[in-house]
Amino acid sequence: MAKFLTNKEENYAQWYNDLVIKADLAENSAVRGCMVIKPYGYAIWEHIQAQLDRMFKATGHVNAYFPLFIPKSFFSREASHVEGFAKECAVVTHYRLKMDENGKGIVVDPTAKLEEELIVRPTSETIIWNSYKNWIQSYRDLPILINQWANVVRWEMRTRLFLRTAEFLWQEGHTAHATKEEAVEETEKMIGVYSDFAENYMALPVIKGYKTENERFAGALDTYTIEALMQDGKALQAGTSHFLGQNFAKAFDVQFTDKSGKLDYVWATSWGLSTRMIGALIMAHSDNHGLVLPPKLAPLQVVIIPIFKADDQLAAISVKALALKTELEKAGFSVKYDDRENFKPGFKFADSELKGVPVRLAMGPRDLENGTVEVARRDTLEKETIPLNAVVGHLKKLMDDIQVNIFNKALKFRQENTFSIDTWKDFLEVIDNQGGFILAHWDGTSETEEKIKEETKATIRCIPFDAPPEEGKCIYSGRPSGKRVLFARSY
């Protein structure tokens, strides 16, 4: 199986696409830019959803659901918001089909034209704040801490499976607060939740920081981001949390009476994380054998493969293997016994590697004799033989080891590919030849940022929260700068 994968060192983009297809995660559909998320890919999304949902609820949020469609006029209300999304909106103009009278088959019924066009939501701030207007009168109605799991559509011209698709699945949090301080605190809390999720579940080290004005969400006063480094040296924005100030409250006239009886506009945040994260998961950890999935998000954590020649051997192995499966399931692992008849062990081994199953157990006639099982870990491909009665305890520890090892490997990669650069010449050389994260001084102007982008395709991924104050000169303009910011080419 694995031989069908392009080597990632040869052609990273092709390796990625091969892997998504061969590991049965997703495929392109008949609709331009829209993907089909296949069961194995969707199972990863279900694990992401379940964990994030727990974290959202633990931080006081509840789920709700708002309409897919947004009246066109709603978009015009917040000027920078419409500017950010207008160019990629799918627009519903009619509500009926009919059989053509001239035999052209099914056509759009021209008499069923909508008075006002509807936009398929690219994000839901406008439709949600139009609802919040009716929900909020007093400070007693605040805060509102709502999350929505939904599909959204942005008409992207160049799409790639998971990373950039016209339709994608995501969650979008939309909160309303009585004070600026509380809204800022929420914005920070949620980038913290994303960072916790990325590092401790996806095993993906991230850098938290502020987006520059250029890179902010359309309509936000501040955007916080988590940025991860992929194995090809490109950055991937893995989640964002926006402080929206009173922009949407003003656009939709959402005012409340505060404790002192004064009217004020409501403060807002929004934050989102999408199926794009599956792309990040693949690109950060996987290798030329296939996926490497962190145990905490792997749909299948253990596969047991029987090694046999004769049917009576299989029967004897199956008894032990199924007992082990039950025992492992009781201990909380998700386990598959791969006793498919038409495939040889070698194929099954390769298949489990392609699918990124964290631990593979092999059981043959000699194992039966000795009361052992062969344990192979996916991340390092190392094998060892373990007494059957010690497997559960061993696997509990091993899963933790794998989770940590995958994270540490990605962290080491990032550390080795993060460069502190002080001259324009070095900047160009690193960007063109090595990629990775570049920490460099910047003069703080959008003009410089845009010129750097034009000349190198590198953008400022973020101004890291923890960037220490340091006097320096902008690598491009030479003007003074107080700290380094994070540059990279990105997905």
Next chain:
Amino acid sequence: MAKFLTNKEENYAQWYNDLVIKADLAENSAVRGCMVIKPYGYAIWEHIQAQLDRMFKATGHVNAYFPLFIPKSFFSREASHVEGFAKECAVVTHYRLKMDENGKGIVVDPTAKLEEELIVRPTSETIIWNSYKNWIQSYRDLPILINQWANVVRWEMRTRLFLRTAEFLWQEGHTAHATKEEAVEETEKMIGVYSDFAENYMALPVIKGYKTENERFAGALDTYTIEALMQDGKALQAGTSHFLGQNFAKAFDVQFTDKSGKLDYVWATSWGLSTRMIGALIMAHSDNHGLVLPPKLAPLQVVIIPIFKADDQLAAISVKALALKTELEKAGFSVKYDDRENFKPGFKFADSELKGVPVRLAMGPRDLENGTVEVARRDTLEKETIPLNAVVGHLKKLMDDIQVNIFNKALKFRQENTFSIDTWKDFLEVIDNQGGFILAHWDGTSETEEKIKEETKATIRCIPFDAPPEEGKCIYSGRPSGKRVLFARSY
């Protein structure tokens, strides 16, 4: 709170709408026919989803996700399918907005017209079978047992919250099989899952049966349904499972090689259950005080309300109440301690009744002295005083009692409102004056079925699976009939 509800005996439709709004389940949005599902309503849907998803997985199904949009041409491929859905399709024709040059604000960019219009899915058979074409070559690729959780759009002209909305949430199963027998078995299995879910979780007694040809899903050879009776004597179709034969396989040219090497078209089923079920839940069990929710699906199972005059009383009660809350949560109940400062106990009592919380615990100074708590059950509104140390055990039993009682009450209502009718005169009288289910003979023709519908608005809800053979004469035509079918007016 409850006094704001219209009495259901006075105006059932208004009572329903009041209840949905006052209990904070959902509201109409700015988009015609689309609702906002508010957090409390969505929490019920999350419970429905979680349980159904467990049942689907236990029967071997996996989840996946297919595109929101369907190319218009796909619809034309299955003739009866397009006929069924063409009149209510939202159509995407453009993919960009722009700022109007003449100052009219944001307009649809006429240069961004799609070559082929896209339909917002009303159901996904066509886009899914277009994918299955690439997934299925041999009998080894079968069966495919996929479910999708998704939003769908049907441009309904008259809408009602949950019961009939332009956009709704649902799950749609789409399975592919090598033989007709296996597909029929799947169709039966899934109507069984729905029936199990309706009766044992929603506490909603249902009648399983076949739809008549007129009432079948557009594109199905057979539709199985579960039909429930609402308190106003109208029926509600609560879930359907369709045997699609080879219709979609033929429309999308999906053939496979069977074990003997012969090519054949693949056999299909589809089955769906939607947010409409929340409407059924409300209408089947609730009363003039508000919602009555079955414990198995209630977002909140227990509310604890402190009764106090002075602040030091509240402090003493809170210690006990919070300890009880923790104890109940450990036992698996979802519990809220309602210590809101600005509301009196009477308001909180009414609020817990409006929201349908199955069990309310009240704790006052006397309870502190006596080591007791007052337990009120929502379904019967009965109260009793229980020793504090017996509450957990008592509630375990009580929740089961409530679950069963709600079901039995609904079953009794249905039994009392199911009429075996033998003459057209009686049929008219019952339909006009009493409503309910009518078991009557029918001659088996669509013509008669349509005339009965025209004259009475009653439809054949189903031909019950368990209808015993019985010689009789059609109530409308007088022609011979071999068994009774189920008539009702319906939602």
